[in-house]
Amino acid sequence: MLKLPIITSLAIVLLAFCTQVTAQEGPEVNLEETGIWNGLYLKVRLSERFGYYGEHHYRSRNAIDDVNSFIGRPRQVYNRAGLNVYINDYFEFVVGPTMVVNFSPDPGSDLYESYTLEHRIWHQWLFRMPTMGRVKMYHQFRFEHRWKKDNDVGAEYDYTNRYRYKMFMYIPINKRKIEKNTLYFSPSMEIFMHSGGSIGFNPFEDFRTYNGFGYVVNNNITLFAGHMWTLGQKSSGYQYKTSHIFRFNVFIGLDTRKKGNSIPKINLGY
Known part of the structure; x- marks a missing residue:
């Protein structure tokens, strides 16, 4: 498992890299997309060792003639499912299929297909660090094998x-720990190669x-809303693109073994 000082150093290097890229005159950096992503996350504990994991997203993006509009065209319908395997309280992994519908960047144009299908096989390793005061920290490694084509x-x-590597935290605001009626803040950073x-x-x-805020409605439902900023490298190697995305999610966690009113051991924000 990666140690915290290594992860912290990696985060500093990545942030410094992003600052340099966006500040220097050499590379071209342009805002190319804004959008709104809506997501439903499911996590069902079926037994001590196994469970079901699912993600279902509808993603929209800005109108063609207004990059700051956030809505105007459909972007993707995103469906991911997997078998969740629980090793212990600090490590679990998921493996399964993904199917993505990628919509045309210019709806109605004869140059593009109205949609294409993208297939993936994915697996994910999730490490939970020991709780530090109020803070819960996670390290997530995700690997995707993709068959896709342009429109x-x-x-x-x-x-x-x-x-993909992601580091994220849950920090309860109005209570000492995350439980029913808890408001929490969740910052994260993720790199994709x-x-x-x-x-x-x-x-x-x-x-x-x-980065965003979550609210635990009850023992099974959590609401989350946040803002995502991205920096991506284009095929030329010296051109970069950025985006601003608002995300609204519902997380549903169920535990078929559960007795009492404890919140299922779900990851509320990834």
Whole structure:
């Protein structure tokens, strides 16, 4: 398991890199997208060792002629499912399929297919650190094997691999720990790398900061809203794109073994 000082150093290096990229005159950095992502997350504990994990998203993006509009075109319908395996209180992993519907960047244009299907196999390792006062910290490693194609008419499928690392925290605000009726803050940072035959000068796919507030409604439902800023490398290698996304999520956690009124051991914010 990676030690906290190493992770902290990595975070500092990444933030310094992003600051340098956005500040220097050499690379081209442009705001290319704003949007709103809505998500439903499901986590069902079926037994001591196994459970079901699912994510279902609808993502919209800005109108073609107004990058600051946040809405105007559908972007994706995103469905991820998996078998959740619980090793102990500090480590669990998930493996399963993903199906993504990618909509045309220019609806109605004859140059693009109205939608394409993207298939993935994914697996994720989640490490929970010992609680530090009120703070819960997690390290998440996610690997995705993707078969996707552009919406250009006649485009062919391309296979790539994606490697993701995310660090995130839960910090309760109005209570000492996360329980029913708790308001909490969750900061996070995530880096994306990818590889494949079509990946030449842009191995760095994306860097994200995603920060928001959650509210535990009851023992099974949590609401979350936040803002995500991204920085991504384009295929040229020296051009970068940024985005601003508002995200609204509902998290549902169920435990078929549960007795009493304790909140299921779910991860409320990823």
